[in-house]
Amino acid sequence: MRGFELVVDADLTLVLAEARFAERLAALSRANREHLTRFDPWAVELADVPAARAALESGMGRFTAGAGVPVLAVTGGGVAGSFGLRIDGGARAGSVGYWLGAAYTGRGIATRAVRALARYAFEELGLVRVEARLEVSNAASRAVVERVGFRREGVLRCAAVAHGVVVGDLELWSLLPGDLPPAAAG
Numbered sequence: 001m002r003g004f005e006l007v008v009d010a011d012l013t014l015v016l017a018e019a020r021f022a023e024r025l026a027a028l029s030r031a032n033r034e035h036l037t038r039f040d041p042w043a044v045e046l047a048d049v050p051a052a053r054a055a056l057e058s059g060m061g062r063f064t065a066g067a068g069v070p071v072l073a074v075t076g077g078g079v080a081g082s083f084g085l086r087i088d089g090g091a092r093a094g095s096v097g098y099w100l101g102a103a104y105t106g107r108g109i110a111t112r113a114v115r116a117l118a119r120y121a122f123e124e125l126g127l128v129r130v131e132a133r134l135e136v137s138n139a140a141s142r143a144v145v146e147r148v149g150f151r152r153e154g155v156l157r158c159a160a161v162a163h164g165v166v167v168g169d170l171e172l173w174s175l176l177p178g179d180l181p182p183a184a185a186g
Helices: 019-031 033-037 041-047 049-064 109-123 139-148
Strands: 005-009 012-016 068-075 078-088 093-100 129-135 151-162 165-175
Touching: 005 109, 012 109, 019 033, 019 041, 019 049, 019 068, 019 078, 041 049, 049 068, 049 078, 068 109, 078 109, 093 109, 109 129, 109 139, 129 139, 129 151, 139 165
Parallel strands: 093 129
Antiparallel strands: 005 012, 012 068, 068 078, 078 093, 129 165, 151 165
């Protein structure tokens, strides 16, 4: 199912996270093992090609079923990171998640990508709410959602789980269509 992409701007495109990207995703995960371990330990599991392929195929299954939009951020010809929008069609809501390779942080990529996914969720999918759940100590992700316009709703205690073990609390943030600045102001 090639062809889906969101052109964010001249430097950033979100492309459908298909199995053909397994080698590039695994390489990005391997190169960023230390960077990813703290907040995205599951992303480290993508370090080998079969695991990356399985994760990408699972995401494509959600996409085909209308339950998700898995994308990779591509900039300068390279895969910068993974972004996803999980969809609860009955609630007309979504949840956004993302990670970037260390070399791509601090360049506004996450902010622009999350904003584009949220805009897509509202304008193309008709969702009425997009959430983000962040580990309470993840200042970089908090800055991303704040710049996009999300509002903090509270803390979900003992909600961060990695490999079956509770590792901390999560902050719950939400974005409604009216919270998102117009595209021209974006």
